[in-house]
Amino acid sequence: MRRLAAGDEQAARLLVSRYARPIAAFAGGILNDAAEGEDIAHEAIMRLWRGAADWRPEGLVFGWLRRSAYTLAIDRLRRTRRFVGEGAEAILEQTEDTRSSPETEALGGELGVAIRKALARLPERQRAAILLAHNDGLSGEEIAEALDTSAEAVESLLSRARRTLRHTLKATYQDVR
Amino acid sequence: MRCGGGKPPGKGAMTENGAARMKRPIQMAEIYGGRISRWPHGQLRGWIAWLTSPAFRQALAAERHLDRALDLAAPEGGQPERFEARLLAAIGVAAAPERRQRVQPFGIGGLAVASLCLGVMIGALYGGEALDSSGFAGLSDDAWAEVAALDGLDGEQG
Numbered sequence: 306m307r308r309l310a311a312g313d314e315q316a317a318r319l320l321v322s323r324y325a326r327p328i329a330a331f332a333g334g335i336l337n338d339a340a341e342g343e344d345i346a347h348e349a350i351m352r353l354w355r356g357a358a359d360w361r362p363e364g365l366v367f368g369w370l371r372r373s374a375y376t377l378a379i380d381r382l383r384r385t386r387r388f389v390g391e392g393a394e395a396i397l398e399q400t401e402d403t404r405s406s407p408e409t410e411a412l413g414g415e416l417g418v419a420i421r422k423a424l425a426r427l428p429e430r431q432r433a434a435i436l437l438a439h440n441d442g443l444s445g446e447e448i449a450e451a452l453d454t455s456a457e458a459v460e461s462l463l464s465r466a467r468r469t470l471r472h473t474l475k476a477t478y479q480d481v482r
Numbered sequence: 483m484r485c486g487g488g489k490p491p492g493k494g495a496m497t498e499n500g501a502a503r504m505k506r507p508i509q510m511a512e513i514y515g516g517r518i519s520r521w522p523h524g525q526l527r528g529w530i531a532w533l534t535s536p537a538f539r540q541a542l543a544a545e546r547h548l549d550r551a552l553d554l555a556a557p558e559g560g561q562p563e564r565f566e567a568r569l570l571a572a573i574g575v576a577a578a579p580e581r582r583q584r585v586q587p588f589g590i591g592g593l594a595v596a597s598l599c600l601g602v603m604i605g606a607l608y609g610g611e612a613l614d615s616s617g618f619a620g621l622s623d624d625a626w627a628e629v630a631a632l633d634g635l636d637g638e639q640g
Contacts, residue, residue, distance in 0.1 A: 314575045317570065317573045317575045318570065321573070322566065325565065325566050325569055326562055329562070329565060330556065334555070339556075343562075346565075347565070347572070350569060351572060351573070416551055416554055417554035420552060420554055421554075424555055435552070438513075439515065439520075439549070446522075463513045463514065464509070464512055467512060467545070467548060470548055470552075471548055474551060
C-alpha cells in the first residue's frame with residue numbers, strides 16, 4: 306500500500322491484476338450482472354487507490370475490497386429497486402431477458418439459467434455468502450468479515466441459502482436434492 | 483468456529499451417540515457443499531475420520547449436485563481485459579502492452595518440450611477439480627487421497 310500511495314506503477318498493476326477480476330465477479334454475482342460487477346469493482350479499487358496514503362494495516366486489502374464491493378453492490382441493488390419500483394421480481398425479469406442467448410445455452414444451458422434465477426431470488430446476504438463460499442472458497446470467518454457479521458451467522462446464511470436453492474431447483478431437476 | 487469431529491464411526495449399527503456426532507459433518511456439507519476440499523481447511527482435519535461413513539458420503543454426493551449447478555452460475559457479459567485496462571488508465575497507469583514472443587531458433591523439438599512443460603504447469607495450477615493440498619498440511623497421505631478421490635466422484639449417487 307505504501308508503494309501504491311507513492312505512485313508505484315508496478316504496485317498499481319499488481320493491485321489490478323490480483324483483485325479486479327475476483328471483486329468484479331463477486332459484485333457481479335450479487336447484482337446478477339457482470340458489467341455492473343465491473344463498475345462496482347472499479348469504484349472499490351479506485352477508493353482504495355485514492356485512500357492508499359491513509360491506509361492503516363488493520364486488515365487485508367482483499368478483505369477491505371470485498372467489504373467495500375459488498376456495500377456498493379447492495380446500495381446499487383437498492384437504488385435500482387427503488388427506481389424500478391417493483392422490487393426484485395422486476396429486476397429478475399429484466400436480467401432473465403438478457404440470459405436467453407445462444408451464448409447462455411453454450412455456457413451452461415437450462416440449468417445455468419435456473420441456478421442464476423434461483424440465486425437472484427435469494428436474500429442479498431445469503432446470495433453474497435454463497436458466492437464468497439462457493440466461488441472464492443472463503444472460510445466462515447472471511448465471509449463474516451466481508452459481510453460484517455459473525456461466523457455463526459454466516460453458517461446460518463449459507464445453510465439457508467443452499468436449502469432454498471436445493472428446494473427451488475428440485476422441482477425442475479430431479480438430480481438436485 | 484467449531485472444529486473436531488469426535489470419534490470415527492465404527493462398523494455396524496450406528497449408536498445414538500454416533501448419530502449425534504454425525505450431525506456436524508453432515509451439517510458442514512449442507513453449509514459448505516459436497517466438495518470437502520473447499521471446506522475451510524481448519525475444519526477438515528476433524529471430519530476426515532467420517533469419510534468412510536455411508537451417511538456422510540451420501541450427504542456429500544447430494545450436495546455436489548448443487549455445487550455443479552452453482553458452477554454454472556457465473557453472470558454473463560463483462561470484458562475482463564478491457565475492464566482491467568480501463569481501471570489502470572483511471573489510476574494513471576498504462577496497461578501492459580501485449581507481449582509478442584518470437585520463436586527462437588531452438589527448433590520444433592525445443593518448442594514442443596517447452597509447450598509440454600507449460601501445459602503440465604497450467605494443468606496443475608488451473609485443472610478443473612485440481613486440489614490444492616497446501617492447506618491440508620497434517621493430513622496423512624491416505625486421508626488426502628481419500629479426500630481427492632471423493633471430491634472427484636461427481637457422478638456418485640451416494
